[in-house]
Amino acid sequence: MNAVAAPADDDAAAADDLLAQSRAARVYDVAHESALEAAPLLSARLGRPVLLKREDQQPVFSFKLRGAYNRMVQLDPAQRARGVIAASAGNHAQGVALAAAKLGIRATIVMPVTAPQVKVDAVRRFGGAMVEIVLAGDSYSDAQATAAQLQAEHGATFVHPFDDPAVIAGQGTVALEILRQHPGPLHAVFVPVGGGGLLAGVAACIKALRPEVKVIGVQALDADAMARSLEKGSRVALDEVGLFADGTAVKQVGALTFALCRQHVDAMLRVDTDAICAAIRDIYQDTRCVPEPSGALALAGLKQYVAAHARLDGQVADGALVAIVSGANMNFDRLRFVAERAEVGEQHEAVFAVTIPEERGSFRRFCAALGRHSITEFNYRIGDASSAHIFVGVQIASRDEREALAAAFRAQAFDVLDLTDDELAKLHLRHMIGGRSPLARHERLYRFEFPERPGALTHFLGQLHPDWNISLFHYRNHGADYGRILVGIQVPPDEYALLPPFLAALGYPHWDESDHPAYRLLLRE
Known part of the structure; x- marks a missing residue:
């Protein structure tokens, strides 16, 4: 601090x-x-x-109409006749628009092109025929520069979103x-x-x-x-x-x-x-x-x-x-x-990249290290004959629990990278794990659904056939009643007959997506 x-x-x-x-301040005419x-x-x-x-x-869903109206209600008749101009990322614009409609003053409002559409639409709705919207620049400061230029050309009164005594008094x-x-x-x-x-x-x-x-x-x-x-x-x-x-x-x-x-x-x-x-x-x-x-x-x-x-x-x-x-x-x-x-911001989700040996039993050891933690995300695509790289999100209660999980992975001799505070991983890399792999021979692709409850994914992982290799896995908890998983399983052609009884024994609704056109185009060799 x-x-x-x-x-x-x-x-x-x-x-x-x-x-x-x-x-x-005259804010209660509108607020x-x-x-x-x-x-x-x-x-x-x-x-x-x-x-x-x-x-x-507030009527415009923010405090900004207080200052905007308090400034505009103090304009003299000549100033009202020339109209006003404002620059805003959205909320001040809505306040100016509502004030313009209430006072019968024409307003030109410059908004950055990055302003959320909900705010642009609201300005049009609140201001109606009294408001003209100009989109310019990427931030408030860019929009303000355009507004200053337009003000010099037309002589309108600039209604500043913050640096004006009447506006500040209204917010007070x-x-x-x-x-x-x-x-x-x-x-x-x-x-x-x-x-x-x-x-x-x-x-x-x-x-x-x-x-x-x-x-x-x-x-x-x-x-x-x-x-x-x-x-x-x-x-x-x-x-x-x-x-x-x-x-x-x-x-x-x-x-x-x-x-x-x-x-x-x-x-x-x-x-x-x-x-x-x-x-x-x-x-x-x-x-x-x-x-x-x-x-x-x-x-x-x-x-x-x-x-x-x-x-x-x-x-x-x-x-x-x-x-x-x-x-x-x-x-x-x-x-x-x-x-x-929000889960990461509250320290309720930890995100790891874990490397495990590409050998029988290592996946079960990975699941054992997870224990009873609820998994929020699981991404894997086979790409290396000797090791598997897994991106996993895990629900936690505290930073101490996050550190304990990392220690549990290391105790299994797995390499661990804690990505919880990594912006690149959270924004981009988590969505880019996949692609074609020459190692994914005899891959069958299945989509599963299961009731979303603590431990459900770990239970699913524990039931997968021990003799068939998992070549692709994707899961993300979306807060729904049912979890959805995409799994690639490498099954030799001479063992295809074993698939139907295995899938039936799992007991989860499932769909064979092995011939899906997008899968064949993007993920299958």
Whole structure:
């Protein structure tokens, strides 16, 4: 955790001024006071009272309409007539679109081409005929450059997503609600950070009213412009930003937000993609709602904070911990990736590459080393006459269990590579194991289904014919009621008659895919 310089005494006036602006903000023309909900499952697991500030419940499914509307409602008639222009990765764009429709102001909104389609569609829906969308660049900063050019050409008012006093004051109303909703002991508020508007507004208001409450910003590890800027003492411009948490993918924070955060923020945290995915799942389990990656940033930081303090001093000081769930504009097609990575982010899945001898009995020794652990993924394709390379994912309860599994493999004289924290393996290599093999002679391909329960895959592996070689194996747990396996078995032609009784004895539904055209094209010599 990176500490931020303590506020000086003469900064109090600036915080008081922003507090007054937040109290007078016109956000409730379009927004509502969002719930501050207990997260009972998380609280029980972390041993701390955890509260979620549900900004994902706003009409545009994020907090951004607060600042956007508060800025636009203050425009004079001449400014309204010239219209507004904005740049946004999506959530601010929706706020501007809704405000434009509400106030009757024409708006041009520049969004990066990487913005999730769900956000682009929502901007059109909220803004209707009052909004024109321009797609440009790969990040918010690229879109902002295009917006600045268009503003110079047309003279419209630029509605900044974060570096504007009225926008920051609008976002500060989130803090006023938290303090009003939870007047009891409050240890810290965790805030997702992109350009810093929400963090600046929340921090200034909280420090003006309850300076003992910690305000902690949380950024994605690959989009940490605010954390780097506060560490350096001046604004840092990143060359590139990661786009998984697209709502906070900002290359450079604002001048005003930086100054306010430098004065009032207690610390900054960085979290990786796996931790964000785990936090998305945590929020779903407690609320049955799915936040977008940026919306889960704060909770990922909260969990990291609790874990770090538990290691250092055994406890976190008294008081509730609040995470702002800032948005829920999630593209549906990201859910598969999130579900897959959440297990690793929670340290519930370990991923190994294990090399075993290509000899009779070694596969059974491998299964014995796995014990009763549930297997989440199993990939193998014959490719070497002397050794077999297996990619396996295993469900675990802790890092200690992961280390114990690696030790169990080594005790069988297997070479082990722990890939749990390896980005290349998790993103790409796990999907590329296979291909044709000249060693896969007399291969028969079968697809099996079995009831998905702990130990089921290990039981299946233990029943495979000891005299026939396994030349291909693929399994991935998808959270369904039934597991699905693809197996290549090398059966000499003179033993084909033994296959039907063997398959019947296994007792699992199965299909012969040996003549499948895609298999013959891609995997068969």
